[in-house]
Amino acid sequence: MFRSTIAFAVLAASASTLFAQNLTTSGVRAPQIQERHPAPDDRAAAVGTTFTYQGYLEASGAPADGVYDLRFTLYNSDGTVVAGPICHDNVTVSDGQFTVGLDFGAQYTGVARYLEIGVRAGGAVGDCGHGAYTVLSPRQELTPAPYAMGLRLPYSGTGDVAGGPVVSVTNPSSDSSSSGLLGINVGPSIFGFIDHAGVRGESNHVYGAGLLGISDLYVGVVGYSAGDDSAGTFGRADGDRGIGVRGWATAPDGVGVKGENSWTTGWAGYFYGRGYFSNRVGIGTETPEQMLDVNGYVKTNGYQMISGAAAGKVLTSDASGFGTWQNVPGTVAYVGYTSGGSNTPSPTNQFLSPTLTVTITAGQKITVIADRAFGSTIAGGANGLNLYVGYRVAGSGAVPTNIGGGMFNLTSAQNERKTFGINGVLTGLAAGTYEVGMTGTSVSANWNNNEWGYITVMVIN
Missing domain, CATH: 2.60.120.40 (Jelly Rolls)
Known part of the structure; x- marks a missing residue:
């Protein structure tokens, strides 16, 4: 159970309102917000937007008893109504205590919200939506308890935070299986604009990143898949000259993209389509001296060296092993x-x-x-x-x-x-x-x- 620490205040009483005449500012206790607990193992059902509000009223210095009409309106920090009013007809107050359920919908996006409460003596059934109320002042700022529903599923929020994260999750555990944020999706695998993803990040900035992982000792982002014909990491680009997966290394001996396979029959890299390398490539060597440096035998069913080529020439080698096309000696x-x-x-x-x-x-x-x-x-x-x-x-x-x-x-x-x-x-x-x-x-x-x-x-x- 979460409790608010803000007390009510009363506007100037109206002589024609019996409730206002008898209500004193010292007679209103702090409202309480109760957290609703879902049924055990009810993980498939999303939490609703209704929260339970409890209050305590005193009339003439004593706990109030009887029935009262209560009206609740939700405001933002500018004093603009964002939801409500919601009225409750003939709410029973016993020994000063009352309980109501409030549902303003999905109004909790991380910005401040204030609750205005109006009170009057109860009476005819079903008339709480009409007539005058005594409005209690000041409006009550909703403290974090109702915002627990802000993380209900599906969650959507907007934050304007300069120089810092909108959402920060820290897990200090040193256990190898721990994580700061875990997202699980059990839907079918569909790659496209209707993505089923455990975690999805999106950015529209020219230098923005949909997902950023940072690590000083291991890797920033880990993709894992245990299924056959599946992928630990999938990159897709639909734009012209787009890049599905891009690696960038700034250290002298850094590696932009690295693939490794622990099985001798597996593949560390597998490509469909053309490949481009702007600098030296080594196969079997980490220090290539030419654009393609192979430490070992090369097997091919075709070969073309266009420099100096002409019909009838033969490939010859100099003392350093450099080959050139030469005419057949003696012809x-x-x-x-x-x-x-x-x-x-x-x-x-x-x-x-x-x-x-x-x-x-x-x-x-x-x-x-x-x-x-x-x-x-x-x-x-x-x-x-x-x-x-x-x-x-x-x-x-x-x-x-x-x-x-x-x-x-x-x-x-x-x-x-x-x-x-x-x-x-x-x-x-x-x-x-x-x-x-x-x-x-x-x-x-x-x-x-x-x-x-x-x-x-x-x-x-």
Whole structure:
């Protein structure tokens, strides 16, 4: 039983009201609120909104006896009527005590409520709703006892609390099965807008949380399910780019979302749909060094590496194990041929045959086969001709670079023309575009009877 500690006061008495003439302010005892106890095991029935009100009246300094009409009206703190009036006709007062039931409906939402009481002498049956009453003053503030019904089911409340929780539940027990708040729902499992949930939280703020759990030593929120094909935690998002479950870790070695399974045949993570990772992923390692780092064998029925890919290439590895697409060694990637005139031998190294321009990738080789007829019509003929295979970066105009050995101090008699051929393989060149052909020099100026030259070039993988 809960008791209010607020006493009644009486407004100015009216000479025409017998009850008011005989009632004194010192003759009214504190009202009492009784808690109604449900029947044992009656957990399915919700508590109603009626509470029992007990009062004590004195008339002329003595406990009142007889019948009285009582009228009750519920106000808020602004003096506005929120419910009532409720009148009780011919209430029996015995030795000053009376008891009535009051039902103002669901008016207890956590804000202050005040009860105004009007009294008059009883009389005709059924007339309590009419006529004048003596209103007792001040109105009586309802203390917490009636608010027990504020937690009846279903409960709905609104609180405006700056910087603090609207509802705070603390359980100091150290028992592993204890909880601060327990919600149980025995309805069917329905995910949607008609949710059956033991505990439901909802927030419409842009940074709000429907449910917030905080823990310093374990986990903030625990979801548990013992049934087959069920889920301990379910996250759903219906909005565009929404996130069903999101984890956020701010510590250097923190984990945003972690899944663990104690069975070797179980799954720590299971996904339907696409997956995205913005940083390194390790399988079998906690320190991945690449975007995907697998410590162990990888089995797959398909593989695609698009960087440097081309038809006919093979995947090769360098000394560090990095793989790249390379051409099959020894295969011919390109063949070119041309013919035509060229320069006259001079002391400056230059191309003496037609040239070809080729583009190679790293590791490719260039095979050059070139020949040309040289001669002289000058008395004494010509001599001192040196021939090589050479190259230069295409478009550079630089003096060609000669490779390997050559043919040296070649000669021709007067009115004689000789065909000289040379070949070589250019290796170790960086990827790029090159001009290649026969190169050479001569200190003799008598090489004046020269014919066309011919060149064949092959790029070898």
